[in-house]
Amino acid sequence: MARKNKKNSKINQRIRKYFDDDPFDVGIERVESKTLSELFATLGIYDIEHNKTLMVKTLRMIWSEAESSMRQDILNFFESDGRVYKSDRPKKELVFDREDKINALLEELDVSQEEAVRLREAYLHVRSKKITIEKMESSLRHIRFEMKKEKLERELEGLFDLDDCFEFNASLKYELYEQHFHKILTLKTKPYSYEYLETTDFDAIVQKIGQDKVATVQQKQESIDSFLASLKYPHAYLSTKEILDALRASPPKSKVSYPLISQKLLKKIVKSKIDAEGVELHEEEVLIHVNEQLSLPYSEQKISYKLELHVELEGLLEEIWNAKRFNFDAILAEVKKEHEDEFLLTLDALVKECEEYAQLLHFSQEELHARVYGYLFELLGQSLNITPKMHRKITRRFLHSIHDELIKKQREALLARTIRDFKNLFPIARSMQRKLILHIGPTNSGKTYEAMQHLKEADTGYYLAPLRLLALEGYETLKAEGIESSLITGEEQILDDEATHISSTIEMMNYEVDVDVCVIDEVQMIDDRDRGWAWANAIIGAPAKEVIMTGSPNVKEAIVALAEYLGEELEIREFERKNPLELLEKPTHPKEVEAGTAIIAFSRKDVLRLKQNFSKDFEVSVVYGNLSPEVRREEARRFREGETQILVATDAIAMGMNLPIKTVLFSKAEKFDGIIQRNLFPSEVQQIAGRAGRYGLHENGYVGALHGDALHVVRKNFNKPAKEIKVPFKVMANLEHIKLVSTILEENSLEEILRFFIKNMVFDGPFYAASLDDMLEASRIVDSYDLDIATKYHLACAPLTLKSAYIISTYERYINALEKKEPVYYHAPKLTGSYAQTSEELLRAEDMVKEISLYLWLSYRFNDYFVDENKARAYRGVLNKYIEETLRQTQLNQSCKLCGTVLPVNSKYSICQKCFKKNYVHKRGHRRLPR
Template identity: 35%
Template sequence: MKKFIVTHIKAISLTKQKIHDDIIHYLENKESIPAFEQYVKDREEYIKNIWINVWLNTASNEVPGKEKRAFLRDRGFVTKDAERKLINQVFRNEIRNYQPFEAAEWLNKTYGRHSEKWQACYEKARADYFVRQEAQRLQREAHAINDRIETEVEKIVSQHEMNFYLRFRHFMASRLQEDLKTKTRFYPVDTEALETQLIEAGAFDPADYQTAADFFSELTGEIEQVWRWEFEYEVYGAVYEQLAADYLLDVTLQLIFDNLSEQIKHDYKEVNGEVLTADTLMDQLDHLFSDMQWDFLAEFENEELADLLPIASLPFDEEVHGGLYEQAKAAREQRKAQELAEIERKKAEEKKLIEGVFGQAYSPPVGRNVRCILHIGETNTGKTHQALERMKQAKSGLYLAPLRLLALEVYEKLNTEGIPCSLKTGEEEKTSPGARHASCTVEMFHEKDFYEVIVIDEAQMIADKDRGFSWYKAITGAQAAEIHIIASKNMKPMLIQLLGDSEYELIEYNRDLPLQVEQTPFQLSDTKKGDALVCFSRKEVLETASRLKRNRFSVSMIYGSMPPETRKKQMQQFIEGKTSVIVATDAIGMGLNLPIRRIVFLKNEKFDGTRRRLLTSQEVKQIAGRAGRKGLYPIGKVAFTSDIQKMTFLLEKEDQPVTTFAIAPTSAVFERFQRYSRDLGLFFELWEKFESPQGTKKSSLSQERELYELIRGSEIEARLSMLDLYGFLHLPFSTKELGMTKQWLVTMKAIINGTDLPEPHVKTGTLEELELSYKAIGLHLLFLYRLGRQTEALYWERLRETISEGVHKQLQAEETSIKKKCKRCGKKLPSNYRYQICDACYAARRDNKYRRNKKY
């Protein structure tokens, strides 16, 4: 309890001090000494309460918790496991009456019985009061004189600012002329490596610089510290900043001081007891000089060397230099006005050009004499089947598919049923004798072809930012007696809007088989026959399939980059019961009707090319809708590995209507653009600036622009028409594969040079090599068909089928997971390894970075 006792003594001392301070405050502004009794009467409440307030606060803050608990235990309280807040509260209550200090009694003993102490206290309070008042008066006078000085300086600067700037300008121009004549120009080999020695580039040529700011970006050859441990090459801008500051302090400050009135200098001395100097003025008005420095420097940087260098050798004369400055400034402002006018003129021309090229190109056509049948409904409800049945009955028909696989499926189905049908997908063309029906990917649609029935599948894809315009063209440009459009429910309002005044019939479909969400989180060990496990990358598909195979499951696989022929074989094995489980990416949600008992979402997120995000409601429905099969599985089951409640909400949520569709350049747009220019680079710039009409969103044309940058200004661009060049840029392949981009570029050079097209690089070892070979042949076929070399394409189609069979066989193997390798050295890594490079390569990279830093 030692601290408790010490604190009590301290509280008594503090109480006495506070009462003494209160007496001083009470007495200091009294003209005559009041009676002690009057003070006690006036401050009775304060005196009564001061002890308890000081004691409680001091004890609460300074007595340790251990002593507080001991104090309470001595008084019969149980403190074990009690919260600190409760201990403090009880402690304060218990110490209220502990040995109270009688403040009134002490006060009376100290001052009430000793009038001479009361008198002395009064005299000290008054003396201190007068001293403080005098100090405050002097401070007010000092502030007042400082305000007067600042006001007068501002007035001087306002009156003489032009003179000050002209002198500054003359000084800086003289220094600029000297540096241009005497200094050496430098440039670094590597601007990011300071240890690299600068290379001398000879003398400066004033003609290389239009303004002073242009010269300020040149290197001085020195290294400048910019922030603690950060250094960079010094530029003349930093040197001239310091020159400007020094000049203002040495010259302009003295000019301002000389212009100050003698009265204000006298008054300053009277108030402060010392003479006002230029240095004192600087300390007081630093902010004004700082503003002046940056204003003057900014104006100087904008001046042209052609105006500055001639004045460097002229003696300073305010009238002469002022006239030259005004002439230069007027000429500069005139040029600036002309430049702005030219910019505005070009903007107006550009706006007119954009309107002329794009105009109303993306408004739905009017007055089409067609009849449309809209098949609207959920996934797996027979929409496509009904539309195809009608197409098969027609004398001629066209099926437009979202995927090459679906186009191939319809092509084979019609030919099997005795209806001759051709196939066109960009990578392949197959013509059946006497065929009046065709199955194509939607990108192959041509507005001028007429069919009795056209079927457009998965029309909700119109909202896709890259491919959507192909559906827009088909929906608004198809020429047929009947157009069957198949879409999800959320596409209904948009479709009706796009059809305008065309006649249409609406057929809505609902699922006969209900979907049932399992309420227990799925684990891989729960896998059963008929399950379709969905993840969102090829790697996850292969690794999941490998794990299932090790558990004695027979597995089919589906992912986006899989060859369509392989995908078909994988599906057929599942349909025929040769495999019991299917593992797939979200590609399973697009038009694939399989006998699936249960859809299992192994992940609830996907990477969409930009970021990893939660699945949308439409994506969940599209995939989950594949569960269930009439006559086999009367209920479609859906399972999730986590967040079941959230994912069920997305599955049951009503879809937001599609309100926008994607647009892309049309042949008509290119034809209009070529009346103005044949520069494809300008076309891309205008497309970027073109404001997409309401209800539409522009295709990014990212692949086209990426490929264009590879051949911009080359012979390839010069030798091809703009339409032909864009056609090659628009070939549907993935530029994310470096090898594919190289193949595209080499093939383009061969086309221009009139040499044989380079054969695609084919390797048949690993699964990855087979799939890359398939893609390479696919790109080669795109070129062949675009160049009209159908006969030559037959060989490569057969080879591609062989590659596809190799992929299928690899997938049938026991081990299908990707062999993970270090990106730098190629060393094999464990399948569950977190990083892209091995530990040794990481350590080597870290050591190299450390050595570079240490060298510096």
């Protein structure tokens, strides 16, 4: 403790000269704030608020409580600064009384003149009342001790350091590589105690320290000789000249025991061992700068940074001088791991905090990290240190960036709560005491007939059909009974102001018109991938006292579940087929086909091919989906009235077409369902087969196939129970729902609204959002135009054939005119001849009819702009007649796939002679003609 007090006393005395002889606590007040900040940085204290009052207070506390090493560091700082912080206060008034008291006390002490001067200096700035004889006696002992040490230093030619070791210069001899030279080195003896120096006789101390100096020099010389003798030749790292230069240039006084090497040479040696960008030599360490890379979590990015290796200079010099095979790999790996682990830990904390802020947005880890990295890279530079200030700045920027998304997500949550219980989106239906009635049975069982009879007897009613053709038939049936009716389809509306009944396609149902009875036909379509939502919406929302649904038996359990969800009464009536249906035992050869047969195919191409084949022996009607309803109806009429004997059709006849078919023959038993090519399901086989043997026309119906493999699939599925339709059902937003979403989300992109409905909506009932692929594709087109959300919705619901470039081009022309608020005219195309000669010409005519359907559909919604409704309707009749005449032809020719020229009848090749010569005949020979 005495030794510690002694050191502190020395430092206290030495620092006073920088404060105009004031003590530290007084003088520190006069130091500028900037200098105080530099002092804290030198002391390694960075977390201090740079307020002068606080800094002064903290330094006073450090000075009073710190070890002597900390006081020494403070003293070193002011010694390097060199400035004296003088006081502005007047001192003369204070000195007079103080000097009188000092002089009076000095007279009581036995002191020399020099001792008196030093005592007077020691107490010159001490307040008078604090000056006592006891304090002066204590100070006198200390002064005499210091004077004794000063005399010893003069006598022995050296200095006492802070530890009271005696430091002196000595000449040491170096003999190496036949060279001899002396070098002055600063050496120090072992420390001497305060008691020894104070109490021991002066001459004895001189003799003792003199002996210690000789012993220290001798010991150092032996150490040098031993070191020089240990040097190997040739040296692993140093040349002879470099060794000699290092020994000669090494400073007299150093904190390391091995000779120093020049910074240039040290850099060269270090860089031979590690790929370093820079090497810095310091008093006790070597600082090595290395470029490194770190792979970032949840990203393919890497971050480059500078890594600092702090290598102990003493150890490095030992490795070099002793020619050891050192390397930095282990140090680098350890420091790199420690540095990166610390960075990743702080990064993880930063990302987790951002993740908490963005919980509602459900970011993936990849997206979350990518967003944080975007802000981190701007601030990080080449360091790998996320400071608290950087952390706060990044989180603030992150929060600002997600603000709008959070608001939108909160609105989405509000919207989800608003429309989660889907049945409540149909308020009129919910306000009525509805009764649900389900008619189930196979085809030809009279289930739809019974429902229609009930509809005719009602005061008001709605018939919802799956097809425009069936809606038209329903309308005509009602009109034939003398019932005032209206027809509403996507492209045609026949409105009667006195109408009590409406026949409509199911998508066109008006949920605002309440009726007594609503008939929903072909209710098993609720399971359809693309249109099933229309049946679900209609069953839930039909505003009718009685809702009669007709469908196949496999829909029963699904409707029961739906009725339970709605909490409404359900009556189930089961129907049996009215005439038997027989399965043929063997395939029917085309030559054995009889009149009254329907041949079923599953593509337009196959229908036209079969029509061509059977036209050799029969008059043939054709029905397929690409034909307009008018043409399909005309083809069905021709078959019904006996103008044709054979019907070649796709499964379009499976839905409600009443035809005098005796036998149904499958040409194939597989179809492409829009995703894959697959065998027919039992429900499809039974629905199509059921069209054979209409009650009242044929006693029995027969089902078979043209080929054995098709008959095998038909036989396997003919009596097999159809797959039960299960919940959940697809549902879709109507215009009012779309407007609600648009308002709450403040979103005008129809695609975004639809995607929200599809992906984010969770319903309380047995529902999920329909996929609406076609509508989404249409929404991408309409979103590129400046239109309101209602207009976009109507346009996206329009009947489109997305695979037809002709239709899409027309569609975009119509939208462009709507955006500009210009009238849209119908331009009638020119036809060559009274019928198509090729399949391609027929397809083009079919697309022209679809163009008219699109025009008429839009004219009912935008009648101010689509001004050629009558012209389009008239020309539809022309095109339908053209197509009908084409279908009456025995066969269609092929056209050249390169130039479009009509090929000869029964041509075996797919290109014309001209194209063959142009593209396939060469000077050196011929290529095989493509078939």
